[in-house]
Amino acid sequence: MNNELRNVAENMRELGLGALTHANRHAAYQDIVNDKWAELSVLQAAHAAEILIKAKIAEEHPLLIFEKFPKITDDNLSLLSLFEDGHTIEWSQLPNRLWATTSMHLPNKDVFIRFGKLRNSIQHFGAIPKDVNASLETLRFIYSVIDPFIYECWQLYAIDFEIFRQYLSIEKLNFWFHQERLNITNFGIVIYKRRMIRID
Secondary structure, three states: OOHHHOOHHHHHHHHHHHHHHHHHHHHHOOOOOOOOHHHHHHHHHHHHHHHHHHHHHHHHOHHHHEEEOOOOOOOOOOHHHHHHHOEEOOHHHHHHHHHHHHOOOOOOHHHHHHHHHHHHHHHHHOOOOOOOOHHHHHHHHHHHHHHHHHHHHHOOOHHHOOOOHHHOOHHHHHHHHHHOOOOHHHHOEEEEOOEEEEOO
C-alpha cells in the first residue's frame, strides 16, 4: 500500500467523531443569534455518519471507498491524484459497500435512508417540511444509527462526543423524546453513567 494512504482510515474516524460532536451540540441546544442550529445538526450528523462509515471501510483498504479512480500510469497512486480525480461512493451506496467489505450491517438502515432525504432537503434547498423537528430527527439518527455503529466498530459511545457532555443526560434526551410521545428506549438503548447499554 502507498504510505500516503496508511493513515486515511484513522484520520477519517477522527474527523467523523469531530463532526458528531458538533451534531450532538447543535441538536441538543439552541443559539440566540443563529436560529439554524437544528438544520446544521442534520448536516453535521449526516456528515459524521458518512465519514465514519467510510473510515470503517477504509480500514479494509482506503481505495474501497472510491467509486472512480484516477488513471494509473505507473505503479504508484498518490493521495493527490485521488484528491483531484477520485470520486468516493455516494450516501445511498454506503450500507451495501459496508456489508460487502466488512460483513457489517448498518443498524436501522431505514432510519439512515430517511435521514439522507432530510439531509438532501436542507443541503440543496435550505428547508425542511414544517412538521419535521430537525433536532429530534438528528438525535434519533445519532442514537439509533451512529451510536450502535461506532460501538460495534470501535467500542465508542455517541454521548461521549458532545462539547458540554456533562450536561447531555438521559433526562434531557428523554425530555425531548417525551415531548414527541416517544421514549429513548424505543431505540433500543439506555444511557447509564454516560454509557450505552443495549436492550433487546
